[in-house]
Amino acid sequence: QLQLQESGPGLVKPSETLSLTCTVSGGSISSSNYYWGWIRQPPGKGLEWIASFYYSGSTYYNPSLKSRVTLSVDTSKNQFSLKLSSVTAADTAVYYCARRLYGSGIDYWGQGTLVTVSS
Amino acid sequence: DIQMTQSPSSLSASIGDRVTITCRASQGISNYLAWFQQKPGKAPKSLIYAASSLQSGVPSKFSGSGSGTDFTLTISTLQPEDFATYYCQQYSVYPLTFGGGTKVEI
Numbered sequence: 001q002l003q004l005q006e007s008g009p010g011l012v013k014p015s016e017t018l019s020l021t022c023t024v025s026g027g028s029i030s031s032s033n034y035y036w037g038w039i040r041q042p043p044g045k046g047l048e049w050i051a052s053f054y055y056s057g058s059t060y061y062n063p064s065l066k067s068r069v070t071l072s073v074d075t076s077k078n079q080f081s082l083k084l085s086s087v088t089a090a091d092t093a094v095y096y097c098a099r100r101l102y103g104s105g106i107d108y109w110g111q112g113t114l115v116t117v118s119s
Numbered sequence: 120d121i122q123m124t125q126s127p128s129s130l131s132a133s134i135g136d137r138v139t140i141t142c143r144a145s146q147g148i149s150n151y152l153a154w155f156q157q158k159p160g161k162a163p164k165s166l167i168y169a170a171s172s173l174q175s176g177v178p179s180k181f182s183g184s185g186s187g188t189d190f191t192l193t194i195s196t197l198q199p200e201d202f203a204t205y206y207c208q209q210y211s212v213y214p215l216t217f218g219g220g221t222k223v224e225i
Contacts, residue, residue: 046206046217046219046220047217047220048217062215104168105169105174106153107175
């Protein structure tokens with residue numbers, strides 16, 4: 001059974017960089033035809049897609065966040081990471097990592113991790 | 120960006136009711152539409168992909184339909200565990216976008 005687990009600091013100061021890692025078990029992030037990515041949800045609000053990468057290496061970013069987002073992949077650890085720079089209170093959210101099959105919808109989600117931006 | 124508009128934003132229903140939620144895309148997305156269920160404090164659960172295909176393990180009381188710009192999610196017989204918020208998402212083009220959600224309440 002595939003599992004995704006987010007990890008990282010739960011509190012980040014304004015103007016600093018938010019860093020999260022998604023560790024995948026039960027499957028490989030190098031598997032063909034899968035996208036892996038990040039989605040966030042501010043408290044009490046809806047879902048917002050942040051960024052994704054394809055197993056072949058292509059990356060995709062939400063234009064509204066692209067200038068502040070960096071995705072990285074560590075296939076040796078079966079992990080991928082998100083960095084979001086220059087954070088403000090508006091970046092306070094539960095951050096989820098997720099997997100999507102090419103041509104299909106998201107099938108697996110991590111449990112999510114709350115990141116609060118506050119001094 | 121493709122805007123996804125869900126209606127209603129909330130609804131009240133009773134056990135045993137048939138419930139239908141609508142999702143409209145601002146431009147055609149073929150059938151690249153997914154539906155998710157989210158309960159308070161939990162990660163979303165994937166229900167449907169390709170507008171009408173059930174994810175593995177999802178009960179058949181859930182069904183989806185539509186193509187192009189108009190889509191529906193139907194719960195045939197509402198049970199206590201179905202009270203949640205439901206989201207649609209298009210994956211036809213980037214950026215991927217979600218509807219605003221529909222909260223199904225007792």
